[in-house]
Amino acid sequence: MEDRRKLYFFYDEKDETVFSKMQPIYTMLEEKGFTIMSQPNEANAIISVGEDGTFLQALRKTGFRNDCLYAGVSVTDETSFYCDFHIDHADKALAEITHTEIEVRKYPTIHVTIDDETSFYCLNEFSLRSSIIKTFAVDVFIDDLYFETFRGDGLVVSTPTGSTAYNKSLRGAVVDPMLPCYQVSELASLNNNSYRTLGSPFILSGNRTLTLRIAPGDSSYPVMGMDNEALSIQHVERVQIQLSDKPIKTVKLKNNSFWEKVQRTFL
Template structure:
């Protein structure tokens, strides 16, 4: 039987050598090989909080042919991190048998102007860098849905719905629902401008297009997950739920709704 390989993603190498050595020895004892490259590893393990997990997925290019896991270092709850360095026994129990139950997390793809595709596991945001609202035309497929006037938009995946989206009053969405959520930031509703004023869900078959009013230079700030994106002269942004996804391990006592309860209730 071929041994599975695991790659440890450690952002900024800020964790102690003792922690990393302990994790590597733990998996070696379980029969895994330690990979030096995320490109060929069967499992990519982030070491840290949710931010480290998001970086691990992004830096490894959202691979759909491997398994992502998160190993936390602090005694607090996370949304993506399933394991904890202080509970190595649970890690040993789960990984002693490589026949895992898999769960799939949807991702969204973003194309700005005609540039290459970018991917998000949490959310894509756009907002003005000026102290004024932005004017944008919002298209669903090729249908002009609304003329938006406001601070910006957040477009989130189901797993990202508990983050920025939730703080704006958006709904929390089960990851089994293949949809992306569009939520407004500070929309203006008066006699001159009308927006829906509520977040809404779009399926994979309904891509979203954002056409920015170029008569004003907004110098928009855009982010994908926990990283800023700098692009000049933004005219059109296309966002859709990707055909791909990432895979993680499904634990009976640590589903998305277990995590939501522990983090918010």
């Protein structure tokens, strides 16, 4: 772990319980030769303390860096996909990391561009929904192919790791993160003699580009979600989505593969 000695911790310092638990952990780490950084720029390991939502926020606030290692520390006993450690077992986690040969696990991310102006990354999913109580129409293109016109409540585009989140509640497939791909799922599509969509989730290769063109009358106030954060942009015409070249690197521990996490969480 010599190349991961500069650590930055991301958590809510106003949470007095978490704050008090972190102080002895800082002391223990510094005694073991680690440096606790006040800013994430120079850290080579960024550690979120909270739950999966905190992990997602840590990625966004630190710029989805792919030149460092990310790790999650849980503060509750609930099952978590991104938190491999627990705040009450810091000594055990440190021993496992420093005395065991760890592997680096890479999670795919997607890159989203709005009208060729605003762009960002997502680790779980990007969602596009109507902001008013009515269906809206979106023309769906795969590369240069016009595929369908979706009419309904919205669309969710998820990564393989995000396939266990919002996507799964839409009856999407759970996808192995070793596959370079992303998935498109529908939110309450309207299917009748006048309107028709595929009616099921579909998976795209990482080499494909997905383009969503919002119908002019529906583009004024779309609701867009990037992981667990909302994005507010008015008069959106086109959203382009691709698998990014910036995978997130995390710790791979023994008996803690993606599928072991799926088994623990859902079975």
